[in-house]
Amino acid sequence: MGRTPVVPVAESADEQLLERIAAGDAGALGEIYDAYGRIVFAIVYRMLASPEAAEEVAQDVFHAVWRRAGAYRRERGAVRTWLLAIARNAAIDWRRTRGKRVEREVELDAATAMRADSSVVDSVLLSLRAERVRDAVRTLPPEQRDVLALAFWGGLTQAEIALRTATPLGTVKSRVRLGMEKLRLHLAEES
Amino acid sequence: MNTHPTDDLAAFSIGALDASDQAGVDTHLALCEVCRAEVASFAEVAWGIAELAPLVAPGPTLREQVLDRVRPRTARVASTASRPPLLDGLRRIFDLRVPLAVPLALALLLAISLGGLGSARADADAYARAVAGVADGTVVTLAATAGTEARGSLVVPATGDPYLILRLPAPPAGKTWEAWVLRGEQPLAAGISGDRWGVVTLVLSQPVRPGDGVAVTLEDAGGVAAPRGTIVLQART
Numbered sequence: 260m261g262r263t264p265v266v267p268v269a270e271s272a273d274e275q276l277l278e279r280i281a282a283g284d285a286g287a288l289g290e291i292y293d294a295y296g297r298i299v300f301a302i303v304y305r306m307l308a309s310p311e312a313a314e315e316v317a318q319d320v321f322h323a324v325w326r327r328a329g330a331y332r333r334e335r336g337a338v339r340t341w342l343l344a345i346a347r348n349a350a351i352d353w354r355r356t357r358g359k360r361v362e363r364e365v366e367l368d369a370a371t372a373m374r375a376d377s378s379v380v381d382s383v384l385l386s387l388r389a390e391r392v393r394d395a396v397r398t399l400p401p402e403q404r405d406v407l408a409l410a411f412w413g414g415l416t417q418a419e420i421a422l423r424t425a426t427p428l429g430t431v432k433s434r435v436r437l438g439m440e441k442l443r444l445h446l447a448e449e450s
Numbered sequence: 451m452n453t454h455p456t457d458d459l460a461a462f463s464i465g466a467l468d469a470s471d472q473a474g475v476d477t478h479l480a481l482c483e484v485c486r487a488e489v490a491s492f493a494e495v496a497w498g499i500a501e502l503a504p505l506v507a508p509g510p511t512l513r514e515q516v517l518d519r520v521r522p523r524t525a526r527v528a529s530t531a532s533r534p535p536l537l538d539g540l541r542r543i544f545d546l547r548v549p550l551a552v553p554l555a556l557a558l559l560l561a562i563s564l565g566g567l568g569s570a571r572a573d574a575d576a577y578a579r580a581v582a583g584v585a586d587g588t589v590v591t592l593a594a595t596a597g598t599e600a601r602g603s604l605v606v607p608a609t610g611d612p613y614l615i616l617r618l619p620a621p622p623a624g625k626t627w628e629a630w631v632l633r634g635e636q637p638l639a640a641g642i643s644g645d646r647w648g649v650v651t652l653v654l655s656q657p658v659r660p661g662d663g664v665a666v667t668l669e670d671a672g673g674v675a676a677p678r679g680t681i682v683l684q685a686r687t
Contacts, residue, residue: 281624281672285521298501298505299502300506301504301510304504305503310506313508314515317508318469318516319517322519322520323603323620325520326620326622326624326625327621327671328671329626329671330626330642330643330644330646330672335489335490337497339497340497343493343500344497347465351465388498389501392499392501395498396502407499410461410466415466416468417466417467418468420466432458432461435460435461439461442498443491443494446494
């Protein structure tokens with residue numbers, strides 16, 4: 260009772276940036292772009308597989324940050340996860356409205372294969388955290404890994420996954436929940 | 451009514467629920483600290499997955515394009531004026547994301563139809579499903595001001611806080627949608643739409659009594675103490 264929540268320094272700095280953005284400070288938007296622009300671009304590029312589309316959507320993402328910064332609520336999660344939700348929703352919306360659904364096999368962890376591609380830069384910046392997540396992903400049964408990949412990178416709802424994979428909806432829901440719980444548990448144990 | 455949607459929280463955190471379920475969980479989260487914490491922890495897992503995306507560098511001009519969209523018009527004019535005409539012409543060509551052979555008017559129509567109708571229809575469907583899915587309580591349809599795309603319904607459940615189911619367009623930069631309970635002539639701030647637009651639920655921070663009014667206005671981001679902006683939705687109970 261009465262404890263003041265501890266907010267990590269990085270998160271606090273992100274929140275201050277959003278406060279400045281909400282007050283109309285374009286410089287703060289530049290700073291948050293510098294902090295997250297590359298990962299946001301990487302996420303939408305991974306989802307859309309088109310650099311042109313990814314640039315267009317990344318622009319939309321940061322424009323949404325500009326318009327909605329004042330509405331961020333700390334109690335709903337960290338700034339970076341708020342940003343992730345905006346980025347994924349923008350990519351999903353782009354794909355649905357432009358009718359350019361990328362029909363290709365997706366894997367939850369395609370980083371190793373794609374990092375060898377000549378268009379990929381900065382592979383040396385792979386974080387220890389990403390390695391831990393990758394290890395955790397490898398512990399998942401393939402069926403859980405697949406539904407999470409279709410949901411996360413494919414942008415499909417559980418009902419859409421059930422339809423596409425001819426799997427009962429209840430089974431898909433269980434796989435999503437169990438997969439996420441196992442990842443969370445594995446990451447908690449690692450840290 | 452407020453049983454925890456435990457089985458849906460992981461899917462919610464990665465956006466894998468359909469629109470009406472997503473809205474239902476969102477409504478619950480506004481009231482439930484336990485489930486908010488659960489979603490926040492799953493969101494961290496989601497962030498970990500996101501970090502597995504291959505690090506592909508965006509084009510060198512993306513940062514400038516991001517900032518160019520938010521700079522005041524005068525700053526953009528000044529920036530354009532200082533650019534060499536040839537460079538400016540090339541820039542316009544590369545900024546134009548439709549084939550050059552498409553006439554401008556047709557390109558605009560394409561942009562409107564491709565970018566707007568699909569999501570608008572999905573929002574309309576999701577809104578109708580959310581209203582139809584109200585399990586108990588009284589539902590009052592809010593009257594929309596002429597010209598607005600916003601739609602809304604007030605739900606006063608038998609138990610628990612009243613809430614609005616809203617279909618809202620994205621607010622302009624620096625603005626948010628704010629809800630009000632009108633008690634007599636006194637407007638009481640009752641919540642803002644937060645970081646959400648499209649189909650959203652907004653739990654009111656004020657009780658709604660018989661005879662009270664409810665309204666939604668467009669206000670400065672973060673909300674205001676007294677309504678100053680345009681009323682887009684309103685009703686009297």
